[in-house]
Amino acid sequence: DVTYETLLAETHGAVTLLRLNRPNALNALNSQVLRDLIAAFAAYDADESQRCLVLTGSEKAFAAGADIKEMQPKGFSAMYGENFFAGFERVSAARKPWIAAVAGFALGGGCELAMMADYIIAADTAQFGQPEIKLGIAPGMGGSQRLTRAVGKAKAMQMCLTGRMMKAEEAERASLVAQVVPAARLLEEALAQAQAIAAMAPLAAMANKEMVNAAFETGLAHGLLFERRLFNGLCATQDKVEGMAAFAEKRAPQWHGA
Numbered sequence: 001d002v003t004y005e006t007l008l009a010e011t012h013g014a015v016t017l018l019r020l021n022r023p024n025a026l027n028a029l030n031s032q033v034l035r036d037l038i039a040a041f042a043a044y045d046a047d048e049s050q051r052c053l054v055l056t057g058s059e060k061a062f063a064a065g066a067d068i069k070e071m072q073p074k075g076f077s078a079m080y081g082e083n084f085f086a087g088f089e090r091v092s093a094a095r096k097p098w099i100a101a102v103a104g105f106a107l108g109g110g111c112e113l114a115m116m117a118d119y120i121i122a123a124d125t126a127q128f129g130q131p132e133i134k135l136g137i138a139p140g141m142g143g144s145q146r147l148t149r150a151v152g153k154a155k156a157m158q159m160c161l162t163g164r165m166m167k168a169e170e171a172e173r174a175s176l177v178a179q180v181v182p183a184a185r186l187l188e189e190a191l192a193q194a195q196a197i198a199a200m201a202p203l204a205a206m207a208n209k210e211m212v213n214a215a216f217e218t219g220l221a222h223g224l225l226f227e228r229r230l231f232n233g234l235c236a237t238q239d240k241v242e243g244m245a246a247f248a249e250k251r252a253p254q255w256h257g258a
């Protein structure tokens with residue numbers, strides 16, 4: 001298992017588990033966390049033995065936002081000039097599937113990081129929010145866009161303008177999270193789902209992810225065409241032949257990843 005300064009990484013068979021690990025700052029995201037996350041996600045995407053990833057935090061906080069103390073001295077020139085926090089796109093651009101397992105606070109950049117996941121599983125203790133307005137700023141890692149796409153304008157606007165937090169149960173009702181589970185079972189449940197995904201044909205997993213994501217980038221006609229092209233493409237894989245043969249023969253498939 002690799003060690004990062006701000007991240008604990010373990011492998012559980014074909015599943016990578018990453019835990020944000022800055023307990024003294026409620027996992028606030030600073031430049032080091034960003035570097036560690038980019039490295040860990042690059043390693044995951046490149047490692048053929050790894051088929052799904054779970055990103056989690058602590059019981060108290062997934063992440064309480066970007067690190068306010070690091071941002072405090074930075075004005076426009078520094079933020080724009082350094083392209084501060086550039087590179088987070090590489091986390092959202094992971095080609096392979098990943099799940100955010102959120103307990104406690106997911107605020108500001110923490111909420112935005114969770115929303116970069118393919119989906120979120122929340123503990124019943126989870127609280128989501130975009131409280132940036134209280135600091136005289138606004139979301140900067142995708143929150144205004146991804147939250148609005150997830151929960152719609154009314155709730156996104158209310159959360160961004162008032163900075164209020166949304167608890168797990170409401171987050172599930174509002175489709176921000178796929179599922180809420182008791183806090184004690186969060187990791188077990190996320191890892192079980194990740195193992196199930198990891199056991200699927202890997203090209204099919206990437207294609208499923210890619211086509212659902214295309215729904216956010218295209219109109220319906222192009223999205224449907226994109227889906228059909230990928231679908232037809234998958235029909236040229238060995239794993240399609242194997243998957244259908246295994247079904248017909250009432251046995252478990254043996255994936256080739258090809």
Ligand code: CO8
Binds near residue numbers: 025065066105
């Ligand atoms: N940054 C830095 N340190 C933090 C942060 C943070 N976001 N959140 C908590 N901490 C630190 C606290 O300062 C405290 O440290 P210390 O013990 O040294 O004083 C420690 O973590 C524990 O925190 P609290 O004592 O405050 O714990 P509480 O349980 O009392 O409160 C809260 C928990 C409610 C979560 C509270 O900590 C809080 O409000 N945190 C800030 C939440 C916030 O405003 N987040 C948004 C930050 S802005 C942002 O994320 C912008 C993202 C876009 C960046 C784009 C760049 C291009």
